[in-house]
Amino acid sequence: MQSALPPIAVALSNVSKWYGKFQVLTDINLTVKRGEKIVICGPSGSGKSTMIRCINRLEGHQRGKIVVGDTELTNDLKKVDEVRRDVGMVFQHFNLFPHLTILQNCTLAPIWVRKMSRRDAEEVAMDYLQRVKIPEQAHKYPGQLSGGQQQRVAIARSLCMNPKIMLFDEPTSALDPEMVKEVLDTMVSLASDGMTMLCVTHEMGFAREVADRVIFMDAGQIVETNAPEAFFSTPQHPRSKLFLSQIL
Amino acid sequence: MTFDPEFALSILPRILSTITTTLFATIIGCMGAAALGFLWEIVRRSSKPGRYTMRFLIDFIRSTPLLVQIYFFYFVLPEYGLTLPGLVVGVLALSLYYSGYLAEVFKGGIDSIPAGQFEAAKALGLSRLQLIMFVIAPQMLRNVAAPMGNYFVSLLKATPYLAIIAVPEMLSVALEIASETFRYTEPMTVVGIIFLTLALCFSGLVKVIESRLRLSPKAG
Amino acid sequence: MSLFDIMASILVGINVTMKVTLYGMLYAVPFAFVFGVAQHFTNGIPRLIVTSIIEFWRSSPVIILIYGFYFSLPGLGINLSAMTVGAMVLGLNIGGYGSQAVRAALQALDPGQVEAGYALGFRRLRILYLIELPQALAAMTPTFINQFIQLVKGTSLVSLVTLADMTFLAKALSQIHYAPAKIYTALLIVYFLMCYPATIVGRMIERRVSRGREVSHDL
Numbered sequence: 038m039q040s041a042l043p044p045i046a047v048a049l050s051n052v053s054k055w056y057g058k059f060q061v062l063t064d065i066n067l068t069v070k071r072g073e074k075i076v077i078c079g080p081s082g083s084g085k086s087t088m089i090r091c092i093n094r095l096e097g098h099q100r101g102k103i104v105v106g107d108t109e110l111t112n113d114l115k116k117v118d119e120v121r122r123d124v125g126m127v128f129q130h131f132n133l134f135p136h137l138t139i140l141q142n143c144t145l146a147p148i149w150v151r152k153m154s155r156r157d158a159e160e161v162a163m164d165y166l167q168r169v170k171i172p173e174q175a176h177k178y179p180g181q182l183s184g185g186q187q188q189r190v191a192i193a194r195s196l197c198m199n200p201k202i203m204l205f206d207e208p209t210s211a212l213d214p215e216m217v218k219e220v221l222d223t224m225v226s227l228a229s230d231g232m233t234m235l236c237v238t239h240e241m242g243f244a245r246e247v248a249d250r251v252i253f254m255d256a257g258q259i260v261e262t263n264a265p266e267a268f269f270s271t272p273q274h275p276r277s278k279l280f281l282s283q284i285l
Numbered sequence: 286m287t288f289d290p291e292f293a294l295s296i297l298p299r300i301l302s303t304i305t306t307t308l309f310a311t312i313i314g315c316m317g318a319a320a321l322g323f324l325w326e327i328v329r330r331s332s333k334p335g336r337y338t339m340r341f342l343i344d345f346i347r348s349t350p351l352l353v354q355i356y357f358f359y360f361v362l363p364e365y366g367l368t369l370p371g372l373v374v375g376v377l378a379l380s381l382y383y384s385g386y387l388a389e390v391f392k393g394g395i396d397s398i399p400a401g402q403f404e405a406a407k408a409l410g411l412s413r414l415q416l417i418m419f420v421i422a423p424q425m426l427r428n429v430a431a432p433m434g435n436y437f438v439s440l441l442k443a444t445p446y447l448a449i450i451a452v453p454e455m456l457s458v459a460l461e462i463a464s465e466t467f468r469y470t471e472p473m474t475v476v477g478i479i480f481l482t483l484a485l486c487f488s489g490l491v492k493v494i495e496s497r498l499r500l501s502p503k504a505g
Numbered sequence: 506m507s508l509f510d511i512m513a514s515i516l517v518g519i520n521v522t523m524k525v526t527l528y529g530m531l532y533a534v535p536f537a538f539v540f541g542v543a544q545h546f547t548n549g550i551p552r553l554i555v556t557s558i559i560e561f562w563r564s565s566p567v568i569i570l571i572y573g574f575y576f577s578l579p580g581l582g583i584n585l586s587a588m589t590v591g592a593m594v595l596g597l598n599i600g601g602y603g604s605q606a607v608r609a610a611l612q613a614l615d616p617g618q619v620e621a622g623y624a625l626g627f628r629r630l631r632i633l634y635l636i637e638l639p640q641a642l643a644a645m646t647p648t649f650i651n652q653f654i655q656l657v658k659g660t661s662l663v664s665l666v667t668l669a670d671m672t673f674l675a676k677a678l679s680q681i682h683y684a685p686a687k688i689y690t691a692l693l694i695v696y697f698l699m700c701y702p703a704t705i706v707g708r709m710i711e712r713r714v715s716r717g718r719e720v721s722h723d724l
């Protein structure tokens with residue numbers, strides 16, 4: 038259900054970031070409406086990860102302004118905590134906690150950050166594990182699952198925090214080809230539920246199916262923003278063309 | 286004068302009667318050393334001044350003899366009006382000395398946790414303390430079980446140092462018997478064998494725990 | 506007495522400290538190599554014997570070995586000076602630890618190295634000192650340096666068997682002048698100054714040996 042004037046989920050204005058002298062992000066401007074799905078692509082090293090990691094402040098930016106919901110990200114740790122509670126993130130290498138069971142992975146943050154009771158947290162977790170189609174693995178350890186299963190658990194773990202926004206950083210690029218689909222299916226179903234999503238991915242099928250906009254980054258800048266169909270068939274910028282010619 | 290097995294057997298009970306002190310000092314000392322070492326390591330990672338202060342503290346602890354550290358606490362604390370029982374001073378000194386080594390062990394254990402673990406915990410909104418308690422400490426302990434166990438065995442073998450500050454443990458009883466009977470060979474051999482046995486048993490235990498950890502499914 | 510005067514009085518004992526260290530090394534280094542290599546080469550009963558000897562020196566508390574050898578050898582008709590007992594016990598204890606570093610470093614080598622040596626027509630001992638040991642040396646150096654520090658610190662134990670090393674002098678001094686805080690602080694500082702350079706060098710070498718895995722997660 039979207040209202041007539043949808044509120045803004047994430048707004049980056051003139052964001053720049055440096056690692057020492059090296060500028061990773063240059064004047065990034067991006068506004069994501071609630072419920073919108075953005076796919077971000079671009080060559081390796083172009084700053085895609087850095088940009089989305091700035092949104093939950095795994096990285097700090099040095100210039101410009103990042104507003105998530107109605108909270109501006111500054112050095113104020115309380116605001117950072119607020120934002121992180123509402124922003125879920127899925128990593129390329131899953132980053133499940135290997136010493137905890139699947140269920141414990143999913144309940145850790147709800148219990149300690151959201152202060153849910155263990156029983157409620159477990160109930161919610163089982164719901165989400167059901168949704169990602171692995172409830173029967175709840176009492177195993179991450180090391181006993183396949184990559185695709187682990188990534189689905191990672192998605193479930195994020196969802197257990199009931200986030201308003203989900204960030205995905207190349208969630209399928211560490212997976213064996215036969216496992217990519219099960220993870221993408223999970224993401225598609227999440228998208229159809231209206232989740233606000235920013236996905237770094239080169240999966241064109243996924244982008245075509247769910248993205249409202251595709252953003253192409255190169256050398257720390259947003260070079261092109263386009264509708265998915267248009268982006269893949271008639272890219273505007275010469276660097277997008279070059280990039281697409283290389284991955285196709 | 287040669288080794289008299291009968292005499293050796295006759296003093297065994299008296300020496301063994303203080304094994305509880307040895308075990309007590311070992312257990313409390315290990316717990317203290319691990320707690321302090323972990324604290325040093327956390328402070329070392331928390332800020333720049335913390336890093337330099339802790340690095341110096343750890344290096345200082347590791348670069349001075351345990352014997353001198355024990356003397357220091359035993360003789361200096363009373364000068365400031367703090368007179369503690371020898372056992373307390375001894376356990377304190379053992380904890381502090383081994384905390385320097387364990388801090389380094391923990392450093393290695395934390396460094397070998399992948400960065401993604403820290404990121405995932407932060408992304409989920411865990412606080413620093415929660416990150417340390419629920420994500421870092423358990424994985425670190427798994428990584429350091431073997432070297433930490435070896436330092437625990439070292440600490441056990443260092444408990445006879447307490448004899449020099451008049452704590453009635455096994456070595457001091459052995460020395461006492463020696464000065465009463467003017468026979469050194471038997472008491473020293475008996476106490477030596479007891480410690481050697483304890484040390485080898487604990488080392489064996491460490492090895493078993495290590496291989497268990499390596500085989501468990503959580504390691505994957 | 507100023508801290509400086511105290512240090513000067515303590516430093517009179519540095520020659521004993523250094524002598525015990527030096528003599529200790531003369532026991533430690535050969536023991537480490539001979540027994541480390543022996544453990545690497547042997548199997549079955551011989552290996553059990555080698556291991557037992559190593560474990561005796563490594564796993565017994567040094568303080569008990571020192572008291573034990575110093576006080577009971579004369580009773581068995583063996584008269585060794587306190588210096589000899591101290592250097593031998595400390596040295597063989599350190600050598601016991603060193604032998605484990607030698608063995609571990611040898612075992613960590615690619616077995617292909619030995620096979621290549623055979624293929625070139627070398628005999629086993631040649632392979633050991635021409636091919637294996639030179640490569641393994643880098644891996645054992647950090648342990649050796651750490652054990653050297655342990656040896657220097659361990660020499661303080663000879664004060665218990667009447668040798669006038671730095672610790673002994675400090676203790677004697679504190680019986681004349683009641684100033685334990687100053688005296689033991691001075692003693693700690695002197696030992697620190699002796700061992701710290703080795704600590705630094707050890708860390709540098711360790712970093713070089715394990716290069717490429719330098720990570721630090723701030724908390």
Ligand SMILES: Nc1ncnc2c1ncn2[C@@H]1O[C@H](COP(=O)(O)OP(=O)(O)O)[C@@H](O)[C@H]1O
Nearest residue numbers: 056059061079080081082083084085086087088
């Ligand atoms: N912690 C860091 N320190 C220094 N440079 C970094 C760091 N992380 C990333 N970079 C550099 O920043 C650039 C962008 O990295 P990243 O955002 O990971 O790119 P992408 O995800 O698009 O492949 C790369 O050139 C990378 O080498």
Ligand SMILES: [Mg+2]
Nearest residue numbers: 085086087207
């Ligand atoms: Mg990336």
